[in-house]
Amino acid sequence: MDQPLLVFVTVAEMQNFSRAAEQLHMTQPAVSQHIAALERQLGTRLLERSNKYVRLNKAGEIVYHHAKEILGLHARMTDLVNDLLHTPSGNLVIGSSYTFGEYVLPHVIARMRSLYPMIKPTISIHNTKEIVELIGSRQLDVGIVEGECRDEKLCIEPFADDEMQLIVSPHHRLAGKETVKPEELEEETWIVREEGSGTREAAEKMFDRLDVHPQNLMEFGSTQIIKESVEAGLGISLLSTWAIRKELKLGTLCLVRLQETPVRRKFSVVTQANQFRTKALELFLELLRNHEALPGSADRYK
Known part of the structure; x- marks a missing residue:
């Protein structure tokens, strides 16, 4: 050191x-x-x-x-050598985008800690763009991102599906309507995430596909603030079913019946290409791919 x-x-x-x-x-x-x-x-x-x-x-x-970067490489070198001599242990620095990091990752970490208590995870929550940059600079061992992600210098592996739904307050004029036409969405206030977020990317792709051009956008940097704002009647939003499952059960948010929803995207795991992987990282990736709630997860909350 x-x-x-x-x-x-x-x-x-x-x-x-x-x-x-x-x-x-x-x-x-x-x-x-x-x-x-x-x-x-x-x-x-x-x-x-x-x-x-x-x-x-x-x-x-x-x-x-x-x-x-140098200190991170030294720590990974030490962990790799320790893997040869001991049971799985050491630090694991994980980055995740907001949706997965706040609503899915804690359950994966809890499972890992119960099986491998000597592995010590550290979690950072950022948007997709920031996660990719931190992996590229070797400040994270692994990242989980949402939506499309490309970088020839990194290994990017889609591992789970996600579904996104259009949500409103139960008191909103669109709540409970049998069908909603795309043009009805144009006059609404849309509450969206910041640029660089996978959730923002999904919303913009939906706007393009529906030929909808919202005039009123409110940009927030947190999924939780967006949910609270929609509940308060400030506007409408497109969020992952993972993020809204509790609110849907409680009835504090409602789905909009739009033919083009749910919007589907992928969660992907990002690592350095061709890097030596510690035993802790390999075990985490195995738990991530086999997490029991991921296959068909969105269907559970409809």
Whole structure:
């Protein structure tokens, strides 16, 4: 392990020498010495310091980006060697897009923890675009994304189907209608996810297919906020059946009877291409592909 790099990354993330020292169980002078040694080695300052903050300068941003990758590679190397000698263990850094990460992944993790308690998962929730970027920079061991995803440098494997439904408040004018025509949707306020989200991509593809051009869009960065907003009558939305199953059972959300729904898409798992895989990663992928709730999952909540 390159100790100065670890200290530098910790200081950059904590933005404070004292908090970094506490996190690393070191003294503050020792932290300062490591930073000074790294700056001497590279021949430039990496941090802007004041009494109130510690920030990366341009050189620091470059070093931080590569240091994260180097430390991640070192951790994976250690885990691979440990796999040869011990039972499955070690850290597993998982990234997931919001729908799968918030509504499906916790059940997979619970199963993994019951079978392999020495594997220690860390979960980050981001949109699809961000997950792909983090896999590419080796900051994640594995990612789960929704919708279409292409990157020649990564291994992308569809593993489960998802269905998306058009939802409204029970008090909305479209709730309970026998059939709804596409042109009726154009005048509605649509509540959508941010650019880069697989859910946003699915909504835009549906707009194109139906030749619908909504004039009023509200953009939110969380599925939960979208559900609450639809329940409150602020507008309508297209969300995964996974995300709305509880609300449908409780009757706080209603499906719109549109001939073109449900909208179908895939969940995909993303890893580095041609990488050595730890035993922890292999076991997680096996549990993911065989998760009992995934096949035909959307049908369970209609």
